[in-house]
Every structure is written in structure tokens, then in C-alpha cells.
Amino acid sequence: MVHTADAGSQRDRDAASKPITMSVPALILAYVVVLLAALCGLGIYSELRRRRFEPMPSEDHIFRCRRCGYVYTDDPDVDRSRCTQCGRMNEAIEF
Numbered sequence: 430m431v432h433t434a435d436a437g438s439q440r441d442r443d444a445a446s447k448p449i450t451m452s453v454p455a456l457i458l459a460y461v462v463v464l465l466a467a468l469c470g471l472g473i474y475s476e477l478r479r480r481r482f483e484p485m486p487s488e489d490h491i492f493r494c495r496r497c498g499y500v501y502t503d504d505p506d507v508d509r510s511r512c513t514q515c516g517r518m519n520e521a522i523e524f
């Protein structure tokens with residue numbers, strides 16, 4: 430009973446004491462993988478930051494006057510709005 434347990438632990442110690450050698454290609458591969466992972470993390474982080482600080486997109490309609498060319502916005506619930514410069518009714522611009 431005790432003897433077999435000792436033999437097992439002896440085998441584990443032998444396996445652990447083996448020198449861990451990494452070949453040069455493996456080291457380069459590990460380096461590249463770590464570098465790519467860091468770049469990916471940085472890209473995701475900056476993307477999240479950019480989205481957080483961007484202003485919320487406005488739902489307002491955008492109008493461009495057909496007579497004087499004045500560009501203005503109005504509430505999203507109106508389809509036609511009067512130009513504040515010349516008074517002409519204009520249709521909302523659809524994107």
C-alpha cells in the first residue's frame with residue numbers, strides 16, 4: 430500500500446524535474462500570439478471607449494431648404510418643416 434504510493438510520487442517527481450526546453454520557433458510563435466492578443470484587446474478596448482463617449486445619435490429629421498439651401502433639423506414626428514430662413518415647406522431628408 431505505502432510502497433505503491435511512494436512509487437507513484439517518485440514517477441511524478443521524475444516527470445516534473447524534466448528540463449522544459451522550448452524551441453526557437455515555438456518561442457517566436459508564443460511571442461506573436463501574445464502580441465496579437467494584446468493588439469486585439471487594445472482594439473476592443475478603444476472601440477468600447479469610442480462608443481461610450483460618442484454622443485447619442487439624434488432621431489431628429491434633417492431638412493434642407495429647396496429655395497435657399499438652409500439646412501436645419503426638426504422634431505422626429507414631423508415629416509415636413511418650414512424653413513426658418515425663407516418660410517418654404519420642405520420634406521425631410523431620408524438616409
Ligand SMILES: [Zn+2]
Nearest residue numbers: 494497512515
Ligand atoms: Zn429656405
